[in-house]
Amino acid sequence: MESFLSHFNQRSDVEREWLRQLFAFVRDKLCPVLGTGALALSLVQRIEVAVGSSRARCLPLSYRLVTISELVTRQQTPCCSNLSWSTNEHREWVREAEQALPNLRALPRANLLLIGCLSGGCGVGGSCDGFWRVEDVSGSLTSEMLSPSPLWLGQPLLFPFWNYIPQTAPGQDHEDSGYLELVGCPLPLTSDSEVAFNPAGVNRRSAVGVKVAAGLLKHRVKGLRVKVYGEVCAVCPLLDIAGNSFFCLFLREEQQTLPILVTEPSCLWWRLSEESGCVSALPDRQLEGADETERVVPPHTTKHSRVISYKGMLTSVRSTGAGLYVIDGKIGLCLAYQPIQRHGLRPGAEIELHDVHFLYRPSHTSLPSMLCMCLRSSLRITSFSRLGSEVSSTSNVPSDALLPQLLLEMNLGMSQYLWLCYCCTALRDRLVPRWVRGERVCVLAGRLLECVLTWEEEEEERGGAGRDIYREMLQEPHHCPLTEYRVGSPGCQYVSVSDCISTMESECWDSLSLSSLLPASGSSLTQAELNPALAWSVSLSLGQDKLPRPLLLVGVLDLPRTHTPVSGPHTLCLRDQTGILTCVAVETSDDDDSGRQRAISNTAWIGCLVCVRRFTMVMERFLQSEFPSYRHLDQDNYITHRHSRVYVQLCLNDLQILSPSASMTHLIREKKRRREEEEEDDQMEVQEEEEGGSVKRARQEVQENEPRLKPPVAIVTGSSLPGELPCVSLVIRVLRKEGVAWRNEGTGCEGGRAGLSLCFSVKAEPIGQVQKWAWNPRNSVLQERETDRKTDSTTVEVLFLRSSVRWFNLIQPGSFYRLIAPNTQDSSVLIGCLVAVKSGVELHATPSLLVQSDWTIHTLIPPLLNPPYSQMTPPPVMSVGEVLNCSRDVELVSFYGVISQRITLPDQSGTPETTQNTDVEAGLSVRLTVCSETKGRSLQVYLDLSHTPYPPGIVPGNAVLFSGFQRRLSRVGGVYCRSLLVSCLTVSAVGTTILSRDPPPPVVLLGVWAMRGAEQCLVGRVKGHVVCVLYLQLQWTCSLCGSIYTQRCTRSHPPCGSTSSVFQAVAKAVIEDGSGEAHVWFSCPVVSCLLGLTTPQWEGLQRSLRTKGHLRVYTRGRSLVSDTVSDDPLLQYLSCVCNSIAVCRPLTLTCTLQTRSHTPAARREDSAQLKRGEKRKRRGSADLLTHGLTQDTAPSALFLHFLFCLSSSPRGKG
């Protein structure tokens, strides 16, 4: 110590004290390679050199020596240290750094002196990872160097300029807890460092060139060893495959290259000191793809990437784990195909990329320009970042590290990998932490991708064999998974629930065309007729048809307990953290292969995390308007209120389960077990018959086709309960279900109806006794004790009140359910009592059971009970035809039919305009036209929705089970149905488009139709001949009050201020078809077709009536006469027209059987069907005449004077 200090006698006391500490540090902490004194002296010299000549012989007293372990344990934030900086130099350095990326701060300065030895390749535990390390007696630290020299190896060095980046990410061991970026050249503390870099002791004189070596390789001689020399032209990354580390480098001699594989552990650090060739920067234009306008790239186009070199600055880190970065703010960088650990890739770092693949728009989820590194590419940091980048929560999610592993396992292309990374982020935002644990997100994203790829496979073959890393690295010409890439694969877009809802809400009104909602006679409708026609409409679109790419939804299926405005409490929902989406769901039957849809009944779906690709978006529009006539439809100010309801329709069998609920897990296992049992039975039979491989093959096929059981990744929440809690259960079979309605239960209120609660009840049959459980049996297989009936089982009425109403959609007649009351061992809670639960409204003769809000219901696989469980069967379901034909005594019917049309009936009560959205839906009266699936017969069903929450899915194209409807007869004997309080609507099949039109009506003979009337059909096609025109009325009508309109409305008591009018025309003609004759009414615009007038002629006719207002003519003898004037030229003209052969010609008409009554009267009757019920029938011949239907049921409506009211569509003209 003293001899050391004697060299510094001239120094001040402060400096001598600093030097004393330095000596002590060298003595205690550095390996005593040389004498401590000599080393310390050398250190001081180097420090003086580093500090710089301008401040020569000035010691950096503010700096303190630090050991590696001290640095690792004490330094929690990134920092940098530079001995040579003056304050101004440092300030300038900070300014420059922060200019580059203004949102980041420069690394803070730490006055620390670092001394250590450099070692290459192997870490403390002996594992060789190829990293350089700085070591001292206290420990070692991984280091990055810009241009390392082998001359530094094993030498004690002073590091004058370095950055230290601690890595505090969880899950990493202490060894990897940080790294050094050695910016400046280290200064050796000893002088004898002139050892040549010749680690293997190669004698270059006996080495051969690359050309010779390549020749030798072609004609291999066993055991031959050669020494090769050449220029290094490419260095591949260090790989660790199954514990063996190796890398590959290329030597070049003129045009000949030779790959060399380095597998010797002691030589791995060579890689770090190889210098590779120069960088050719890419012309900017090639990377400015982002400026190009977005094109819809046809899916699955295969493109070739280009191999380039690139130099730029790393500007942001998208995900360290996934290996995604951004260079120069506009180019994506993906390192996932080179799965090696890297340091120094921080924002602000300058990097050089060699032999990287340039991909343009590989995926819509990434930047347009992507640089991707394969095993042949190399990355070199040319300048360490000066910026202190905080490890942000998004860029360093530990679970992302699984993504490159999935890339390898699933053998993904670049587009697919980028999609996977995007979905991983999206899933994290939308499902974590409520439904999925953060660390499971990657697994989930992998499953999602698998689902999507499976779907795409259905459409086309997926190519790509496994990766061959040696071929990727060594083969010429180069070929790797990045050489070719599939643009836009997967070609679908994962949208959040809230995005899906907003897409539908905007499309709902964007797709609205008011004029298209009107019938063909729209131009002649008065205000009172026009606005109801616009009151409700629906549009459907398929999620898979969305542009620019199909939509994909992911969410948890749920039955919300609380009533929300967007979803009723009794509808199935798909949720994620962004929103809740109502689903109208059906499933296909397992029992047969028909693929026929039916109502959902399986509660195991609740809590499943699913991926939805096939779904129909339904957008219902409710419009309150006061349009005076069709000419005003473009003026939005006549719309007084608009409201929409959006939801999706789907089939549960189309869903992919990403994570099953506990019940679903059980169900899948149980189904598998049953199938295996059946298979064994089959096998035994077959073996008896013949010996062969077919059984084995069949079994394999079954196993391949069965849904693979995926362990749940989702967090169990909501309706599922922890399995350990004791509970009691009761198994029931549902016989009948009534509809949900607001009823007076006398027990508080909920929602918008004061004093009323939502409620429904089912009639069920208990299968056995109430059972006690120590655990929650959920939907497990029915145990014998549960079916062991000791008492005569009667039926029980199960009441669902308030939040329990959520089970409504899943309870179907004929299905078996296990009712579970948790947290109790008291079996009496599940025994129905005879005490009326309803407060005195009506008493039930059967015992009642009120379902509590915490009870759960589990659907059971129908058990095979012996003896058969019941003689009781659910009420039969009829077809539309059966309802039409059944006996008049039947009053309550249940039937199945497809909705072909839906009309909102005008509000008869004259309630003031409503402004609340829910009110728009609440008081609705709706008339549905329901067809059977096969025949053209249809039935009118009147729904009163005022006592029930609005039912989604009641739209044309859907098949609905109507249960508990009242069958009634109209005055002409036509059959219609109307809803009662107990009526229940169940959507049992969903259409994908409203274009699923009615089948063409049957061709009828007038004679036959006249005999059988409405019993045959209401709408038919008639092929006949016009005999003559009996009657013609042309009139300008006030659109407000319906009076004749001349220059103004002619009504005087009270005066009408209307300024708009519509032109209306009615004609009656005699049609005969050989079997009979009918009087057929025609109305606008079919009248002009009947008369054979061209559009200009028709418009001229309208103009000429402007002043007169109206004209009514009828036949007398062979000519037409008017009831007012006789010598009107217009009358002459019409008379001429009506008798011409242009009118009296063959026709094909689509006709509706109707009464003589005029349209408004018919409309009145419509509401009468609903409100007042049956009207008194008149006796005698008039019976045939009094059936009423509205004009708007058909494209255009006509009335038949004698027997029929027929309508004809213009396209039906022959």
Ligand SMILES: [Zn+2]
């Ligand atoms: Zn490649």
Ligand SMILES: [Zn+2]
């Ligand atoms: Zn008027």
